[in-house]
Amino acid sequence: MTVNQPSQNPNKDPATASWELEVTRAANDVQHQIDNINQSVVTSKPQVAIYSKTQDGGVQSFTPPADGDGFVTYFNYTDALPTLPVSGLTFSAFSDEEIDYEIQQYIETANRPVNPGTVSYVINSGAWTSSGSWTKVKPTMAGVNVWTSTAQIIGSAGQTVVAKWSNPRLLYGGQIGEGTLYYTTAQASAPSAPTASGYDFVTGVFTGLTSGWQYVPITSAMGGGTTISDKHWQVSFHVEVSETTEDQVFTWGTPVGFIPIGTTLQSDNFSSGSAGWQIIRNTGNAEFNNVTARGTLDASSITTGTLDCSGITVSNLNAGSITAGNLNADRISGGTLTVGNVTVSGTFAAKNLATGIIMSANGGQYSVSSSGSYTSAQMFQFTAANDAAFNTKLLFICSGVITNQGNSEPPSFTSSITVAGTGVSLTFSQTCSGNNAIRTFGGAGNVSLTKGATYTATLGTSGHQSSGTVGNIMAVEYKV
Numbered sequence: 307m308t309v310n311q312p313s314q315n316p317n318k319d320p321a322t323a324s325w326e327l328e329v330t331r332a333a334n335d336v337q338h339q340i341d342n343i344n345q346s347v348v349t350s351k352p353q354v355a356i357y358s359k360t361q362d363g364g365v366q367s368f369t370p371p372a373d374g375d376g377f378v379t380y381f382n383y384t385d386a387l388p389t390l391p392v393s394g395l396t397f398s399a400f401s402d403e404e405i406d407y408e409i410q411q412y413i414e415t416a417n418r419p420v421n422p423g424t425v426s427y428v429i430n431s432g433a434w435t436s437s438g439s440w441t442k443v444k445p446t447m448a449g450v451n452v453w454t455s456t457a458q459i460i461g462s463a464g465q466t467v468v469a470k471w472s473n474p475r476l477l478y479g480g481q482i483g484e485g486t487l488y489y490t491t492a493q494a495s496a497p498s499a500p501t502a503s504g505y506d507f508v509t510g511v512f513t514g515l516t517s518g519w520q521y522v523p524i525t526s527a528m529g530g531g532t533t534i535s536d537k538h539w540q541v542s543f544h545v546e547v548s549e550t551t552e553d554q555v556f557t558w559g560t561p562v563g564f565i566p567i568g569t570t571l572q573s574d575n576f577s578s579g580s581a582g583w584q585i586i587r588n589t590g591n592a593e594f595n596n597v598t599a600r601g602t603l604d605a606s607s608i609t610t611g612t613l614d615c616s617g618i619t620v621s622n623l624n625a626g627s628i629t630a631g632n633l634n635a636d637r638i639s640g641g642t643l644t645v646g647n648v649t650v651s652g653t654f655a656a657k658n659l660a661t662g663i664i665m666s667a668n669g670g671q672y673s674v675s676s677s678g679s680y681t682s683a684q685m686f687q688f689t690a691a692n693d694a695a696f697n698t699k700l701l702f703i704c705s706g707v708i709t710n711q712g713n714s715e716p717p718s719f720t721s722s723i724t725v726a727g728t729g730v731s732l733t734f735s736q737t738c739s740g741n742n743a744i745r746t747f748g749g750a751g752n753v754s755l756t757k758g759a760t761y762t763a764t765l766g767t768s769g770h771q772s773s774g775t776v777g778n779i780m781a782v783e784y785k786v
Contacts, residue, residue: 352382354368355380363395365391366392377398399430404462405429405462409456411437411454412445416451418476421474422438429462440455451476454477479547484542484543485543486543487540488519489524490518491518499561507545524538541562542558570587581595666688688761690757691758700754702780704748728755763779
C-alpha cells in the first residue's frame with residue numbers, strides 16, 4: 307500500500323509535524339521492502355489533492371479553501387510532495403457540501419417496463435445518460451401509459467456516483483378505452499350495467515364481462531321482443547389506468563333502451579303523393595303531409611334538391627341567409643315586394659328591366675366668343691349598346707340662341723346638326739334684324755341604332771355670327 311501524509315497544514319506544531327513525518331517514512335520503508343520481496347504486488351501511486359480558488363490554478367495549496375468551495379485536482383507524486391504551484395494541471399469544481407438528490411427518466415409503453423439497472427452520474431458536471439429507450443424529458447399524455455424511474459445521487463464534488471434505478475412506477479395512465487356494449491335480450495325493464503375484470507387496450511376485448519352483454523350492435527333479427535313494451539338496451543363504457551394504484555378503472559353509463567328497425571316505416575294508409583307517411587330505412591328518405599317544426603328549421607340542412615314553395619307567409623324573409631342559387635323574381639306573382647336598399651355586386655343589367663329604360667345620355671355645347679364665321683365643330687362621340695336581348699333608339703334634341711350685338715350687317719345663321727351614321731341631319735336658318743336682336747332655334751329626331759356602332763355628333767354652321775351665339779345638343783339612347 308501507499309501511505310500519504312494526513313495533512314500539509316503549515317500551522318501544525320513542530321512536534322506533531324515531526325511525528326507524522328517519521329510515521330510516514332517508516333510506513334513507506336516497509337512498503338518498499340514489500341515491493342522488493344514480491345514484484346507482482348501492484349501498488350497505486352501516491353496522490354495528493356491540490357486546491358485553488360480559481361479554475362486556472364493561479365494560487366495553489368494542499369488544503370481546501372476555508373469556505374469549502376473552489377477547485378481541486380489530484381496529483382500523482384513519487385517520493386516527495388510536489389512544490390507548489392504545479393503547472394499544467396486541470397482543475398474541477400470543488401465543494402465540501404454533500405450532494406443528495408434524485409434524477410428521473412421516463413418511458414412510454416402500455417405495460418410495465420423492466421428495471422433500467424444503474425446510472426453513472428458525474429457530480430461536477432451533472433452529466434448522465436438515460437437507459438436504452440428511456441428519456442430525460444417527461445412526455446405529454448398521448449394515449450400511452452407513461453412510466454418513471456428514479457435514482458438517488460449521494461456524494462460530493464469531484465466524484466462520479468454509480469446509482470441504482472428504482473423499479474418503474476406509473477406516472478400517468480395514458481391509455482383509454484371507450485365504446486358501447488349491447489344487451490342480447492329484448493325486455494321491458496333495463497338490465498343492470500355490466501362489470502368486467504380486465505380490458506385489452508390493443509384488441510378492445512374485455513375479460514370477465516357480465517353475461518348477456520356483447521360488442522356487436524343489435525339488429526332487428528336478434529332476440530326480438532315478444533310484447534310492444536320490450537326494447538333492446540345499450541350502455542357506454544370508459545376504461546383507463548389509475549395513476550395511483552395502476553389498476554384499470556371501469557366507468558359504465560346507464561343502460562338506454564332502443565328499438566332496432568329492420569325495414570321501412572310507414573303508416574298503414576300510406577300512398578305515395580296522396581296519403582299517410584313513410585320513412586325508408588336504407589336511404590333515410592321520408593314523405594309527410596304537413597310538418598310543424600317547434601324548434602329551428604335550419605335551411606342549411608337542405609343540401610340538395612329544390613325547396614318548392616307555392617307560398618311563404620312570414621314576417622321577415624332575410625335574403626342574407628340565401629347564400630347560393632337563384633332567387634327568381636319571376637316567381638313572385640303576388641303581394642308587395644318592398645325593398646329598402648339594393649346592393650348589386652355584379653351587373654345591374656337594363657335588359658332585365660322594362661322597355662323605355664335609358665341606356666346612356668350624351669351631350670355637348672358650342673359657343674361663339676367673337677364675330678365671324680364658324681364652320682363646324684365635333685361635339686361628342688358615343689357607342690351604342692350591344693346586347694342580343696334588345697334593341698336601342700336615339701332620341702336627338704338640339705337648341706340654340708343667335709344674338710346680333712351692334713353689327714351693321716344683321717347676322718344670318720344656318721345650322722346643321724348631324725349624327726354620323728344615323729341619317730339624322732337637322733338644318734336651321736335664322737336672321738337677326740337690328741342691334742341686340744335674339745333668335746332661337748331647335749329641333750328633335752328619333753332613329754334606330756346599330757348594336758355596338760360608334761356615332762359622332764357634329765355641328766356645322768354657315769353665315770355671319772356675332773358673339774353670344776350658343777348651341778346645345780343631347781343624344782339619349784334608350785331600350786326598345
